[in-house]
Amino acid sequence: MRIATWNVNSVNARLPKLLDWLSAAEPDVLCLQELKVDADAFPAEQVAELGYEVAAHGNGRWNGVAVLSRVGLDDVRRGLADEPGFQAEGAMFEAAEPRAIGATCGGVRVWSVYVPNGRDVDHPHYEYKLRWLSALRETAAEELKTAGPFAVLGDFNIAPTDADVWDIGQFDGATHVTERERAALTELVGTGLAEVAPRPLKYEVAFTYWDYRALRFPKNQGMRIDLVYGDPQLTAAVSDAYVDRDARKGKGTSDHAPVVVDLDL
């Protein structure tokens, strides 16, 4: 079985690239993030022609996650238990955001997640990011009580180590590399998960994101922030894992590349 995760930065803007990639890579399960579309406006017919069912969780302009599967799609769960929302400046209330969706596909339980960015360590969005990661840990811990295999895949907006950004000197005081964010990843792992380490197809580190600006991709000035965590049953079945950086080449691409995991399942 092949499972994968990809932040597509608008599923409609990326639809031709998405369909091409599905046809070429033939994942059995694909977790998507940053749909930027209402769930009922997801281009389900187009992916259905390639044999995929879809469960989407989205509400318009921002965020949005989905699971695509050609090996069954059951027990869909939209949102985390006690998931926090974000209270924008001047807003009266917290607003829930579509950032997590879980589904069982071909016997594998997957969660597609889009962790809040954090924006700046002094911004309320950073505390929201940490609260959101706590909720993710709680939901993972709850679901791990039942039998695996189990995986959480997505855009974590955290570089696990200093080596996971092109130049740590450029990230002084920035989000994505702070102790508290990394501690949240360690706590997630503490529920009984391990990271599936992807191999780079080129260069030393398997970056998954390169900013559109400043020739970041040709210069390989990237970040490894799209991550896959699995329970022991899943990680024991991993036969290969890599970042498909070719998907970042050329015009009309997402700024993220897919992470692909092959399983003997």
Add this chain to the structure above:
DNA sequence: ATGCCCGTCCGTGACGGA
């Protein structure tokens, strides 16, 4: 060549992304 930001919205700039 992998090449100098992109996507969205009652939208013609502002915001978010990281």
